[in-house]
Amino acid sequence: MGCMHAHSLEHLVSLVPIFSKLDADELHEVAKRVRPRVHPRGEQLYSAGDDNPNLMIIHSGWVKVSRLTASGHEQVIRVLGVGDFLGEATFMGGGLADHYAVTLEESEICSLHRDDMRDYLSRSPSVAYKMLETLSTRLGSTEVQLSSVTGEEAGHRVVSYLMRMAEDSGSNQVTLPIPKKDVASYLGMKPETFSRRLAGLEDAGLVRLNGNRGIDILDPEALSRSY
Protein backbone atom coordinates (compact mmCIF):
# COMPACT_ATOMS: atom_id res chain seq x y z
CA MET A 1 0.00 0.00 0.00
CA GLY A 2 1.06 3.62 -0.53
CA CYS A 3 4.70 4.47 -1.17
CA MET A 4 3.75 5.00 -4.82
CA HIS A 5 3.28 8.73 -5.22
CA ALA A 6 5.76 11.39 -4.23
CA HIS A 7 3.33 12.76 -1.73
CA SER A 8 2.76 9.60 0.22
CA LEU A 9 6.44 8.85 -0.03
CA GLU A 10 7.25 12.08 1.76
CA HIS A 11 4.67 11.22 4.33
CA LEU A 12 6.19 7.81 4.81
CA VAL A 13 9.67 9.28 5.12
CA SER A 14 8.46 11.73 7.75
CA LEU A 15 7.28 8.78 9.83
CA VAL A 16 10.75 7.29 9.94
CA PRO A 17 12.30 8.19 13.29
CA ILE A 18 15.66 9.22 11.90
CA PHE A 19 14.02 11.59 9.43
CA SER A 20 11.31 12.86 11.75
CA LYS A 21 12.90 16.24 12.35
CA LEU A 22 13.58 17.23 8.77
CA ASP A 23 11.83 20.27 7.32
CA ALA A 24 9.66 20.09 4.20
CA ASP A 25 12.51 20.78 1.78
CA GLU A 26 14.80 18.19 3.26
CA LEU A 27 11.97 15.70 3.37
CA HIS A 28 11.38 16.26 -0.31
CA GLU A 29 15.08 15.71 -0.99
CA VAL A 30 15.13 12.45 0.86
CA ALA A 31 11.88 11.25 -0.69
CA LYS A 32 13.33 11.74 -4.16
CA ARG A 33 16.18 9.37 -3.41
CA VAL A 34 14.27 6.70 -1.57
CA ARG A 35 13.51 3.48 -3.43
CA PRO A 36 10.50 1.75 -1.92
CA ARG A 37 9.89 -1.93 -2.44
CA VAL A 38 7.69 -4.69 -1.13
CA HIS A 39 9.60 -7.81 -0.17
CA PRO A 40 7.83 -11.17 0.12
CA ARG A 41 8.03 -13.19 3.28
CA GLY A 42 11.32 -15.02 3.68
CA GLU A 43 13.34 -12.88 1.29
CA GLN A 44 17.02 -12.57 2.01
CA LEU A 45 17.72 -8.83 2.03
CA TYR A 46 21.44 -9.46 2.16
CA SER A 47 23.87 -12.08 3.37
CA ALA A 48 27.25 -12.09 5.09
CA GLY A 49 29.86 -11.25 2.50
CA ASP A 50 27.53 -9.08 0.44
CA ASP A 51 28.42 -5.51 -0.32
CA ASN A 52 25.04 -4.12 0.58
CA PRO A 53 25.07 -0.50 -0.59
CA ASN A 54 21.80 0.54 1.03
CA LEU A 55 20.44 1.73 4.28
CA MET A 56 17.10 -0.05 4.54
CA ILE A 57 14.20 1.40 6.45
CA ILE A 58 11.25 -0.74 7.45
CA HIS A 59 7.82 0.74 6.78
CA SER A 60 5.90 -2.42 7.49
CA GLY A 61 6.72 -5.98 8.44
CA TRP A 62 9.56 -7.59 10.36
CA VAL A 63 13.17 -8.41 9.60
CA LYS A 64 15.33 -10.98 11.34
CA VAL A 65 19.03 -10.18 11.71
CA SER A 66 21.29 -13.13 12.42
CA ARG A 67 24.90 -14.18 12.32
CA LEU A 68 26.77 -17.41 11.80
CA THR A 69 29.02 -18.41 14.69
CA ALA A 70 32.48 -19.77 13.95
CA SER A 71 31.17 -23.26 14.64
CA GLY A 72 28.47 -22.77 12.04
CA HIS A 73 25.34 -22.23 14.08
CA GLU A 74 22.89 -19.43 13.48
CA GLN A 75 22.72 -16.80 16.17
CA VAL A 76 19.74 -14.46 16.02
CA ILE A 77 20.88 -10.95 16.89
CA ARG A 78 17.65 -9.00 16.83
CA VAL A 79 14.30 -8.56 15.16
CA LEU A 80 13.64 -5.20 13.55
CA GLY A 81 10.18 -3.70 13.08
CA VAL A 82 8.44 -0.63 11.72
CA GLY A 83 10.65 2.47 11.78
CA ASP A 84 13.86 0.54 12.33
CA PHE A 85 16.71 0.61 9.87
CA LEU A 86 19.38 -1.90 8.93
CA GLY A 87 22.51 -2.02 6.83
CA GLU A 88 24.23 0.85 8.59
CA ALA A 89 27.38 -1.13 9.30
CA THR A 90 28.38 -1.50 5.66
CA PHE A 91 28.55 2.19 4.98
CA MET A 92 29.72 3.37 8.38
CA GLY A 93 32.62 1.06 8.82
CA GLY A 94 32.83 0.18 5.17
CA GLY A 95 33.49 -3.34 4.00
CA LEU A 96 31.15 -6.25 3.58
CA ALA A 97 28.20 -7.36 5.66
CA ASP A 98 29.00 -9.90 8.36
CA HIS A 99 25.43 -10.91 9.08
CA TYR A 100 22.20 -11.98 7.44
CA ALA A 101 18.88 -10.15 7.09
CA VAL A 102 15.64 -11.92 6.14
CA THR A 103 12.05 -10.71 6.07
CA LEU A 104 9.78 -12.61 8.44
CA GLU A 105 6.66 -11.62 6.55
CA GLU A 106 5.80 -9.47 3.57
CA SER A 107 7.47 -6.18 4.31
CA GLU A 108 7.59 -2.77 2.75
CA ILE A 109 11.13 -1.50 2.88
CA CYS A 110 12.61 1.72 1.52
CA SER A 111 16.25 1.74 0.53
CA LEU A 112 18.64 4.67 0.42
CA HIS A 113 21.98 4.37 -1.31
CA ARG A 114 24.91 4.81 1.02
CA ASP A 115 26.24 7.76 -0.97
CA ASP A 116 22.97 9.62 -0.52
CA MET A 117 22.85 8.64 3.10
CA ARG A 118 26.38 9.86 3.73
CA ASP A 119 25.28 13.10 2.15
CA TYR A 120 22.32 13.53 4.46
CA LEU A 121 24.42 12.64 7.43
CA SER A 122 26.95 15.35 6.67
CA ARG A 123 24.35 17.98 5.88
CA SER A 124 21.58 17.27 8.33
CA PRO A 125 22.73 16.97 11.93
CA SER A 126 19.29 15.88 13.09
CA VAL A 127 19.51 12.74 10.95
CA ALA A 128 22.90 11.88 12.36
CA TYR A 129 21.71 12.64 15.85
CA LYS A 130 18.66 10.41 15.54
CA MET A 131 20.77 7.65 14.13
CA LEU A 132 23.19 8.06 17.02
CA GLU A 133 20.30 7.71 19.44
CA THR A 134 19.15 4.53 17.77
CA LEU A 135 22.59 2.95 17.63
CA SER A 136 23.24 3.94 21.20
CA THR A 137 20.02 2.25 22.32
CA ARG A 138 20.77 -0.78 20.20
CA LEU A 139 24.24 -1.02 21.70
CA GLY A 140 22.77 -0.81 25.17
CA SER A 141 20.27 -3.59 24.58
CA THR A 142 22.93 -5.80 23.01
CA GLU A 143 25.09 -5.28 26.07
CA VAL A 144 22.18 -6.22 28.31
CA GLN A 145 21.62 -9.27 26.16
CA LEU A 146 25.28 -10.17 26.47
CA SER A 147 25.37 -9.96 30.24
CA SER A 148 22.09 -11.80 30.49
CA VAL A 149 23.35 -14.68 28.36
CA THR A 150 26.51 -15.06 30.42
CA GLY A 151 25.06 -14.20 33.80
CA GLU A 152 21.55 -15.60 34.06
CA GLU A 153 20.45 -19.15 33.59
CA ALA A 154 18.15 -20.21 30.80
CA GLY A 155 14.96 -20.15 32.87
CA HIS A 156 15.44 -16.54 33.88
CA ARG A 157 16.12 -15.47 30.33
CA VAL A 158 12.90 -17.08 29.16
CA VAL A 159 10.86 -15.39 31.86
CA SER A 160 12.35 -11.95 31.32
CA TYR A 161 11.83 -12.32 27.59
CA LEU A 162 8.16 -13.17 28.07
CA MET A 163 7.67 -10.25 30.43
CA ARG A 164 9.34 -7.88 28.01
CA MET A 165 7.17 -9.11 25.15
CA ALA A 166 4.04 -8.76 27.25
CA GLU A 167 5.04 -5.25 28.23
CA ASP A 168 5.68 -4.31 24.60
CA SER A 169 2.32 -5.61 23.45
CA GLY A 170 0.52 -4.14 26.41
CA SER A 171 -1.37 -7.34 27.07
CA ASN A 172 -0.87 -10.81 28.45
CA GLN A 173 -1.21 -12.42 25.06
CA VAL A 174 2.26 -12.76 23.61
CA THR A 175 2.72 -13.67 19.96
CA LEU A 176 6.25 -14.68 19.11
CA PRO A 177 7.53 -12.70 16.11
CA ILE A 178 9.74 -15.60 15.02
CA PRO A 179 9.65 -19.40 15.29
CA LYS A 180 10.52 -20.80 18.70
CA LYS A 181 13.83 -22.09 17.46
CA ASP A 182 14.81 -18.53 16.54
CA VAL A 183 13.65 -17.14 19.86
CA ALA A 184 15.75 -19.84 21.49
CA SER A 185 18.76 -18.75 19.45
CA TYR A 186 18.13 -15.13 20.37
CA LEU A 187 18.05 -16.12 24.03
CA GLY A 188 21.25 -18.10 23.68
CA MET A 189 19.90 -21.58 24.18
CA LYS A 190 18.87 -24.64 22.16
CA PRO A 191 15.25 -25.07 21.00
CA GLU A 192 14.92 -28.12 23.25
CA THR A 193 15.87 -26.09 26.30
CA PHE A 194 13.46 -23.30 25.38
CA SER A 195 10.68 -25.83 24.90
CA ARG A 196 11.38 -27.47 28.25
CA ARG A 197 11.42 -24.17 30.10
CA LEU A 198 8.10 -23.14 28.56
CA ALA A 199 6.65 -26.52 29.41
CA GLY A 200 7.82 -26.02 32.97
CA LEU A 201 6.10 -22.64 33.18
CA GLU A 202 2.93 -24.19 31.77
CA ASP A 203 3.03 -27.01 34.31
CA ALA A 204 3.36 -24.42 37.03
CA GLY A 205 0.19 -22.78 35.72
CA LEU A 206 1.95 -19.52 34.89
CA VAL A 207 1.40 -19.54 31.14
CA ARG A 208 -0.58 -21.39 28.49
CA LEU A 209 0.83 -22.24 25.08
CA ASN A 210 -1.44 -21.41 22.15
CA GLY A 211 -0.31 -23.08 18.99
CA ASN A 212 3.27 -22.56 17.88
CA ARG A 213 3.44 -18.81 18.23
CA GLY A 214 1.05 -17.85 21.00
CA ILE A 215 1.76 -17.70 24.71
CA ASP A 216 -0.82 -16.48 27.21
CA ILE A 217 0.49 -15.27 30.50
CA LEU A 218 -1.91 -16.51 33.13
CA ASP A 219 -0.24 -15.20 36.26
CA PRO A 220 2.01 -12.20 35.58
CA GLU A 221 2.64 -11.69 39.28
CA ALA A 222 3.91 -15.16 39.93
CA LEU A 223 5.82 -15.13 36.67
CA SER A 224 7.77 -12.03 37.62
CA ARG A 225 8.42 -13.48 41.07
CA SER A 226 9.79 -16.65 39.52
CA TYR A 227 12.37 -14.44 37.89
Added chain:
Amino acid sequence: MGCMHAHSLEHLVSLVPIFSKLDADELHEVAKRVRPRVHPRGEQLYSAGDDNPNLMIIHSGWVKVSRLTASGHEQVIRVLGVGDFLGEATFMGGGLADHYAVTLEESEICSLHRDDMRDYLSRSPSVAYKMLETLSTRLGSTEVQLSSVTGEEAGHRVVSYLMRMAEDSGSNQVTLPIPKKDVASYLGMKPETFSRRLAGLEDAGLVRLNGNRGIDILDPEALSRSY
Protein backbone atom coordinates in the same frame (compact mmCIF):
# COMPACT_ATOMS: atom_id res chain seq x y z
CA MET B 1 51.84 15.83 31.15
CA GLY B 2 50.38 18.44 28.81
CA CYS B 3 46.71 19.27 28.76
CA MET B 4 47.55 22.42 30.69
CA HIS B 5 47.78 25.18 28.13
CA ALA B 6 45.18 26.05 25.53
CA HIS B 7 47.62 25.21 22.81
CA SER B 8 48.40 21.67 23.87
CA LEU B 9 44.74 21.19 24.71
CA GLU B 10 43.81 21.94 21.14
CA HIS B 11 46.47 19.59 19.99
CA LEU B 12 45.14 16.91 22.28
CA VAL B 13 41.60 17.46 21.06
CA SER B 14 42.72 17.20 17.46
CA LEU B 15 44.10 13.75 18.26
CA VAL B 16 40.71 12.50 19.39
CA PRO B 17 39.18 10.53 16.53
CA ILE B 18 35.73 12.05 16.77
CA PHE B 19 37.21 15.56 16.61
CA SER B 20 39.87 14.81 14.05
CA LYS B 21 38.11 16.50 11.16
CA LEU B 22 37.31 19.81 12.82
CA ASP B 23 38.88 22.98 11.45
CA ALA B 24 41.00 25.30 13.58
CA ASP B 25 38.09 27.45 14.75
CA GLU B 26 35.96 24.51 15.76
CA LEU B 27 38.93 22.91 17.48
CA HIS B 28 39.42 26.07 19.48
CA GLU B 29 35.75 26.04 20.45
CA VAL B 30 35.91 22.48 21.67
CA ALA B 31 39.19 23.03 23.48
CA LYS B 32 37.64 25.88 25.47
CA ARG B 33 34.95 23.60 26.83
CA VAL B 34 37.02 20.56 27.55
CA ARG B 35 37.94 19.86 31.15
CA PRO B 36 41.08 17.74 31.38
CA ARG B 37 41.85 15.72 34.47
CA VAL B 38 44.21 13.03 35.59
CA HIS B 39 42.49 10.16 37.35
CA PRO B 40 44.46 7.80 39.60
CA ARG B 41 44.43 4.09 39.01
CA GLY B 42 41.25 2.41 40.20
CA GLU B 43 39.06 5.51 40.27
CA GLN B 44 35.37 4.99 39.65
CA LEU B 45 34.49 7.44 36.86
CA TYR B 46 30.81 6.74 37.35
CA SER B 47 28.52 3.98 38.59
CA ALA B 48 25.19 2.53 37.54
CA GLY B 49 22.47 4.90 38.70
CA ASP B 50 24.66 7.98 38.39
CA ASP B 51 23.56 10.87 36.25
CA ASN B 52 26.88 11.27 34.51
CA PRO B 53 26.63 14.54 32.59
CA ASN B 54 29.88 14.18 30.65
CA LEU B 55 31.25 12.61 27.57
CA MET B 56 34.67 11.39 28.63
CA ILE B 57 37.53 11.06 26.21
CA ILE B 58 40.60 9.05 27.05
CA HIS B 59 43.93 10.70 26.30
CA SER B 60 46.04 8.16 28.12
CA GLY B 61 45.43 5.04 30.17
CA TRP B 62 42.70 2.42 30.17
CA VAL B 63 39.13 2.28 31.41
CA LYS B 64 37.13 -0.84 32.22
CA VAL B 65 33.41 -0.75 31.49
CA SER B 66 31.31 -3.34 33.28
CA ARG B 67 27.76 -4.14 34.20
CA LEU B 68 26.06 -5.98 37.04
CA THR B 69 23.93 -8.92 35.92
CA ALA B 70 20.50 -9.43 37.50
CA SER B 71 22.00 -12.16 39.65
CA GLY B 72 24.63 -9.77 40.93
CA HIS B 73 27.78 -10.79 39.10
CA GLU B 74 30.07 -8.38 37.35
CA GLN B 75 30.16 -8.65 33.59
CA VAL B 76 33.01 -6.84 31.84
CA ILE B 77 31.68 -5.22 28.68
CA ARG B 78 34.81 -3.74 27.17
CA VAL B 79 38.10 -2.04 27.86
CA LEU B 80 38.54 1.42 26.39
CA GLY B 81 41.91 2.93 25.49
CA VAL B 82 43.47 6.07 24.05
CA GLY B 83 41.10 7.96 21.75
CA ASP B 84 38.01 6.11 22.93
CA PHE B 85 35.12 7.88 24.59
CA LEU B 86 32.57 6.79 27.16
CA GLY B 87 29.41 8.11 28.73
CA GLU B 88 27.58 8.61 25.46
CA ALA B 89 24.56 6.59 26.56
CA THR B 90 23.50 9.03 29.28
CA PHE B 91 23.09 11.95 26.94
CA MET B 92 21.97 10.11 23.85
CA GLY B 93 19.20 8.08 25.39
CA GLY B 94 18.97 10.26 28.43
CA GLY B 95 18.46 8.81 31.88
CA LEU B 96 20.94 7.31 34.27
CA ALA B 97 23.99 5.17 33.65
CA ASP B 98 23.38 1.44 33.78
CA HIS B 99 27.01 0.40 33.96
CA TYR B 100 30.27 1.08 35.74
CA ALA B 101 33.47 2.71 34.53
CA VAL B 102 36.78 2.41 36.38
CA THR B 103 40.29 3.44 35.44
CA LEU B 104 42.71 0.53 35.22
CA GLU B 105 45.74 2.74 35.64
CA GLU B 106 46.46 6.44 35.99
CA SER B 107 44.60 7.97 33.08
CA GLU B 108 44.29 11.40 31.57
CA ILE B 109 40.68 11.97 30.66
CA CYS B 110 39.01 15.03 29.19
CA SER B 111 35.35 15.63 29.95
CA LEU B 112 32.82 17.51 27.88
CA HIS B 113 29.46 18.44 29.33
CA ARG B 114 26.56 16.82 27.53
CA ASP B 115 25.03 20.19 26.68
CA ASP B 116 28.22 21.26 24.92
CA MET B 117 28.45 17.92 23.24
CA ARG B 118 24.89 18.08 21.99
CA ASP B 119 25.78 21.45 20.60
CA TYR B 120 28.76 20.15 18.66
CA LEU B 121 26.75 17.22 17.41
CA SER B 122 24.05 19.46 15.97
CA ARG B 123 26.50 21.93 14.45
CA SER B 124 29.33 19.77 13.27
CA PRO B 125 28.28 16.81 11.15
CA SER B 126 31.79 15.41 11.11
CA VAL B 127 31.71 14.92 14.87
CA ALA B 128 28.38 13.12 14.67
CA TYR B 129 29.61 11.07 11.76
CA LYS B 130 32.76 9.99 13.56
CA MET B 131 30.76 9.10 16.61
CA LEU B 132 28.39 7.08 14.46
CA GLU B 133 31.33 5.19 13.03
CA THR B 134 32.61 4.40 16.50
CA LEU B 135 29.25 3.28 17.86
CA SER B 136 28.62 1.23 14.77
CA THR B 137 31.95 -0.56 15.20
CA ARG B 138 31.31 -1.01 18.90
CA LEU B 139 27.90 -2.49 18.17
CA GLY B 140 29.42 -4.87 15.67
CA SER B 141 32.04 -6.12 18.08
CA THR B 142 29.48 -6.54 20.85
CA GLU B 143 27.37 -8.63 18.49
CA VAL B 144 30.37 -10.76 17.63
CA GLN B 145 31.04 -11.12 21.33
CA LEU B 146 27.43 -12.14 21.91
CA SER B 147 27.40 -14.84 19.26
CA SER B 148 30.79 -16.09 20.39
CA VAL B 149 29.63 -16.42 24.00
CA THR B 150 26.53 -18.37 23.03
CA GLY B 151 27.96 -20.29 20.11
CA GLU B 152 31.55 -21.23 20.90
CA GLU B 153 32.79 -23.16 23.84
CA ALA B 154 35.11 -21.65 26.42
CA GLY B 155 38.31 -23.03 24.93
CA HIS B 156 37.65 -21.47 21.55
CA ARG B 157 36.87 -18.12 23.08
CA VAL B 158 40.16 -18.15 24.98
CA VAL B 159 42.14 -19.00 21.86
CA SER B 160 40.47 -16.40 19.67
CA TYR B 161 40.96 -13.80 22.37
CA LEU B 162 44.67 -14.56 22.57
CA MET B 163 45.04 -14.41 18.82
CA ARG B 164 43.22 -11.09 18.67
CA MET B 165 45.42 -9.66 21.39
CA ALA B 166 48.55 -10.88 19.65
CA GLU B 167 47.38 -9.36 16.40
CA ASP B 168 46.67 -6.03 18.08
CA SER B 169 50.08 -5.89 19.71
CA GLY B 170 51.82 -7.08 16.58
CA SER B 171 53.87 -9.60 18.51
CA ASN B 172 53.56 -12.94 20.23
CA GLN B 173 53.95 -11.40 23.67
CA VAL B 174 50.50 -10.68 24.99
CA THR B 175 50.04 -8.51 28.07
CA LEU B 176 46.55 -8.68 29.51
CA PRO B 177 45.16 -5.18 30.04
CA ILE B 178 43.09 -6.36 33.00
CA PRO B 179 43.38 -9.04 35.69
CA LYS B 180 42.62 -12.58 34.53
CA LYS B 181 39.36 -12.63 36.43
CA ASP B 182 38.19 -9.65 34.39
CA VAL B 183 39.30 -11.19 31.11
CA ALA B 184 37.37 -14.26 32.14
CA SER B 185 34.28 -12.17 32.76
CA TYR B 186 34.72 -10.45 29.42
CA LEU B 187 34.92 -13.84 27.75
CA GLY B 188 31.82 -15.00 29.56
CA MET B 189 33.36 -17.60 31.83
CA LYS B 190 34.51 -18.02 35.44
CA PRO B 191 38.14 -17.29 36.41
CA GLU B 192 38.62 -20.98 37.23
CA THR B 193 37.64 -21.99 33.74
CA PHE B 194 39.89 -19.38 32.15
CA SER B 195 42.78 -20.54 34.29
CA ARG B 196 42.18 -24.17 33.36
CA ARG B 197 42.00 -23.43 29.66
CA LEU B 198 45.23 -21.46 29.76
CA ALA B 199 46.89 -24.26 31.71
CA GLY B 200 45.71 -26.65 29.04
CA LEU B 201 47.27 -24.56 26.31
CA GLU B 202 50.49 -24.36 28.28
CA ASP B 203 50.55 -28.13 28.77
CA ALA B 204 50.11 -28.51 25.02
CA GLY B 205 53.18 -26.31 24.53
CA LEU B 206 51.26 -23.63 22.67
CA VAL B 207 51.77 -20.79 25.13
CA ARG B 208 53.83 -19.90 28.18
CA LEU B 209 52.42 -17.93 31.11
CA ASN B 210 54.63 -15.07 32.32
CA GLY B 211 53.56 -13.81 35.69
CA ASN B 212 49.93 -12.79 36.15
CA ARG B 213 49.56 -10.60 33.09
CA GLY B 214 51.92 -11.97 30.50
CA ILE B 215 51.25 -14.71 27.98
CA ASP B 216 53.79 -15.72 25.33
CA ILE B 217 52.45 -17.46 22.31
CA LEU B 218 54.96 -20.16 21.43
CA ASP B 219 53.24 -21.73 18.46
CA PRO B 220 50.84 -19.34 16.71
CA GLU B 221 50.19 -21.83 13.91
CA ALA B 222 49.12 -24.66 16.15
CA LEU B 223 47.19 -22.23 18.33
CA SER B 224 45.09 -21.03 15.43
CA ARG B 225 44.57 -24.59 14.29
CA SER B 226 43.32 -25.56 17.74
CA TYR B 227 40.60 -23.00 17.22
Added chain:
DNA sequence: CGCTAGATTGAAACGAGTCAATTACGGTGG
Protein backbone atom coordinates in the same frame (compact mmCIF):
# COMPACT_ATOMS: atom_id res chain seq x y z
C1' DC C 1 -5.68 -33.23 2.91
C1' DG C 2 -1.03 -34.45 3.03
C1' DC C 3 3.49 -33.13 3.64
C1' DT C 4 7.40 -30.85 6.00
C1' DA C 5 9.69 -27.92 9.03
C1' DG C 6 9.21 -27.01 13.54
C1' DA C 7 8.10 -28.47 18.20
C1' DT C 8 8.14 -31.64 21.95
C1' DT C 9 9.81 -35.20 25.00
C1' DG C 10 13.09 -38.65 26.90
C1' DA C 11 17.57 -40.39 28.27
C1' DA C 12 22.36 -39.92 28.57
C1' DA C 13 26.89 -37.34 28.32
C1' DC C 14 29.56 -33.49 29.10
C1' DG C 15 31.17 -28.85 29.85
C1' DA C 16 31.21 -25.28 32.91
C1' DG C 17 30.05 -23.78 37.51
C1' DT C 18 30.63 -24.21 42.42
C1' DC C 19 32.97 -24.83 46.63
C1' DA C 20 37.12 -25.02 49.00
C1' DA C 21 41.95 -24.97 49.86
C1' DT C 22 46.52 -23.64 48.48
C1' DT C 23 49.87 -20.89 46.10
C1' DA C 24 51.84 -16.87 43.92
C1' DC C 25 52.16 -12.39 42.44
C1' DG C 26 52.82 -7.55 43.05
C1' DG C 27 52.01 -3.35 45.50
C1' DT C 28 52.92 -1.33 50.02
C1' DG C 29 55.29 0.30 53.92
C1' DG C 30 59.13 -0.14 56.80
Added chain:
DNA sequence: CCACCGTAATTGACTCGTTTCAATCTAGCG
Protein backbone atom coordinates in the same frame (compact mmCIF):
# COMPACT_ATOMS: atom_id res chain seq x y z
C1' DC D 1 65.63 -2.82 49.01
C1' DC D 2 63.25 -6.31 51.23
C1' DA D 3 59.63 -8.48 53.90
C1' DC D 4 54.85 -8.42 54.35
C1' DC D 5 50.15 -8.55 53.13
C1' DG D 6 46.02 -8.78 50.39
C1' DT D 7 44.19 -9.94 46.21
C1' DA D 8 44.35 -12.74 42.42
C1' DA D 9 45.41 -17.13 40.44
C1' DT D 10 45.57 -21.96 40.51
C1' DT D 11 44.14 -26.63 41.36
C1' DG D 12 41.07 -30.51 42.73
C1' DA D 13 36.69 -32.82 43.49
C1' DC D 14 32.02 -32.62 42.85
C1' DT D 15 27.42 -30.89 41.17
C1' DC D 16 24.25 -29.44 37.99
C1' DG D 17 22.26 -27.41 33.91
C1' DT D 18 22.45 -27.53 29.24
C1' DT D 19 23.47 -29.90 25.17
C1' DT D 20 23.23 -33.80 22.43
C1' DC D 21 21.11 -37.56 20.14
C1' DA D 22 17.05 -39.71 18.88
C1' DA D 23 12.31 -40.57 18.47
C1' DT D 24 7.81 -38.94 17.80
C1' DC D 25 4.29 -35.47 17.29
C1' DT D 26 1.92 -31.50 15.23
C1' DA D 27 0.83 -27.11 13.36
C1' DG D 28 0.00 -24.87 9.38
C1' DC D 29 1.29 -23.90 4.61
C1' DG D 30 0.69 -25.42 -0.17
